[in-house]
Amino acid sequence: MATAKKYFDQARGPAASLYFVVPLLLLYMFGVFVLSDTSSNNLTEIWPHLVSTNLGVGTWLILPVVTVAGLLVWSRRSKARWNVPAYVVVGMWAECVAMAAVWIAIAHGSFVEIPDVTGGATESAIASAAPNTLRQWKIGVGVEELLIVVQEAISDDVLFRLLMFPLFALTLRWLGQSRTVSVFGAVFASTAVAVALNHFGWHVGASSSFDWLGCAIHTALLGVLFAYRGFGVTVGTHVIYLMWAGLVLRIRLVLSVRPKIKELVFQLYSRPLHPELFAVHDSRTVSRGGYEATIQITSAGHVVQWRYKGLTLTEVATSAHHPLPQKRRLMSYRLSGERKDAIKCAGGASYQMNFQLEPADPEVFWTFQEELCSNEQKGMLHRFDSSGRMALGALSYINVETRSRCLIVQAFHTFPDDYAIVKSQSMFEVP
Incomplete structure (x- = not known):
């Protein structure tokens, strides 16, 4: 004692x-x-x-x-x-x-x-x-x-x-x-x-x-x-x-098929996220005007990590069940309907985003997927495995536009089981 x-x-x-x-x-x-x-x-x-x-x-x-x-x-x-x-x-x-x-x-x-x-x-x-x-x-x-x-x-x-x-x-x-x-x-x-x-x-x-x-x-x-x-x-x-x-204890489940659309979230962090957290299917790094960015297509959506003079912003579209940290999380929205938001960071850099979830008729949906496939040479494209319910799997397509003072990322994610399309556009801008 x-x-x-x-x-x-x-x-x-x-x-x-x-x-x-x-x-x-x-x-x-x-x-x-x-x-x-x-x-x-x-x-x-x-x-x-x-x-x-x-x-x-x-x-x-x-x-x-x-x-x-x-x-x-x-x-x-x-x-x-x-x-x-x-x-x-x-x-x-x-x-x-x-x-x-x-x-x-x-x-x-x-x-x-x-x-x-x-x-x-x-x-x-x-x-x-x-x-x-x-x-x-x-x-x-x-x-x-x-x-x-x-x-x-x-x-x-x-x-x-x-x-x-x-x-x-x-x-x-x-x-x-x-x-x-x-x-x-x-x-x-x-x-x-x-x-x-x-x-x-x-x-x-x-x-x-x-x-x-x-x-x-x-x-x-x-x-x-x-x-x-x-x-x-x-x-x-x-x-x-x-x-x-x-x-x-970051035990996680990585899927090669698209998760259900109701499980998706759109988040922004003021920090880098460890690459071990994601199953990356395609990746591209761009650099211009003092900034650098890495854009990745992941199993559940995408990750954009943008760096400028010591500042890091990381945009994530992923499953709500994904074990991401809450530390320095600036935004967190369920991917439903339409949403716009913007922030101005210390030092003058800024970030803007908007996304929308669009349900579509089957014919319109499959036509849109074909159009995305035809743009494969212009952007990043990944075809996912079928979930078993549909003959064809989902697609993720990302178009990246670099300018001297800003980076624009347009992402399109399709969900065949729900006949739905998620569209997002993000702009990272330097002072």
């Missing part, structure tokens, strides 16, 4: 936290060198870049220095001892895994993520429902995505937990509030700032679906964890949660 109490007391202290986060800080610095730019587009993640620019030092150095300095100040104020047994650091990793498992259970309603990824269906159930479908179950783990996860988690935790949280808590204590009120007041204040900073800087004037409630719950849980378990356990839990939920 005494050993357990000693562990819990030491694990939440600054010394144990420093020993614990050193490997993560080294991984962070390695990630900055490897990735050069994490394509952050909100103030939560871009603040190390802003500080490094103003001070004239490398981005790789700012966050580790701030982290170590913050923990040293904390240690001096609390008069913490620096002789931390090895079992404490090992126990902190075990505690982080347990905390992350609980967090995933809260977030997904189950300790197993497979039902969320496959829509609740088991592999055998899917096989019996679609016997002619080619399937590939795999775990999408990538080094680049891992480095991005570490950078996002550490920059977020240093800003809101190590810096802002103590500032709010000490201010409330100075105002005469009790310790409990100060702690939960700091949780509330840091959460409010996190929601504002996550939203601010992504876009201006966009009618997008920023998940402020999810961001608030996410930040509040981390704030409570920091208050009672310290910085090290908080960072470790955050990193493991993102790895587990977003990478290691």
Whole structure:
């Protein structure tokens, strides 16, 4: 009992936290060198870049220095001892895994993520429902995505937990509030700032679906964890949660036939998405006027990744069951009816899109498919396998137009089982 109490007391202290986060800080610095730019587009993640620019030092150095300095100040104020047994650091990793498992259970309603990824269906159930479908179950783990996860988690935790949280808590204590009120007041204040900073800087004037409630719950849980378990356990839990939920358990179903039209969504991210997430049937990369873009036809639709001066916008038309992250998602719409939207990003770049779902008579539908086939030499075309209900499979056709200041992507996806056509046009424009 005494050993357990000693562990819990030491694990939440600054010394144990420093020993614990050193490997993560080294991984962070390695990630900055490897990735050069994490394509952050909100103030939560871009603040190390802003500080490094103003001070004239490398981005790789700012966050580790701030982290170590913050923990040293904390240690001096609390008069913490620096002789931390090895079992404490090992126990902190075990505690982080347990905390992350609980967090995933809260977030997904189950300790197993497979039902969320496959829509609740088991592999055998899917096989019996679609016997002619080619399937590939795999775990999408990538080094680049891992480095991005570490950078996002550490920059977020240093800003809101190590810096802002103590500032709010000490201010409330100075105002005469009790310790409990100060702690939960700091949780509330840091959460409010996190929601504002996550939203601010992504876009201006966009009618997008920023998940402020999810961001608030996410930040509040981390704030409570920091208050009672310290910085090290908080960072470790955050990193493991993102790895587990977003990478290691990214068990997915890749179909060679078109999914049902009611399952499709149209999304936009201010970040790159790992290529392991998609079954790519055709790909093209274009570069002009300072921007570069990769356009891909995937099993469920398409992916367009557009890059300009450190900014990355990724447009995805895919199945709603596809396990894509919510982090830095700017838009998310069901593919039904007609929709238009636009955003203006920090730095002056802009994005516009419109899509429409058009039902068609069988004769009109097949005529349209033939017309798409005749344009194969002008654009990107992929023919999908038949689902078994129709003799012919679906088509995806993408026309790419590059101009000096903008990229225009027109996509057409057909759905023979529903006699429906999805048409979309997107424009990525530089300042």
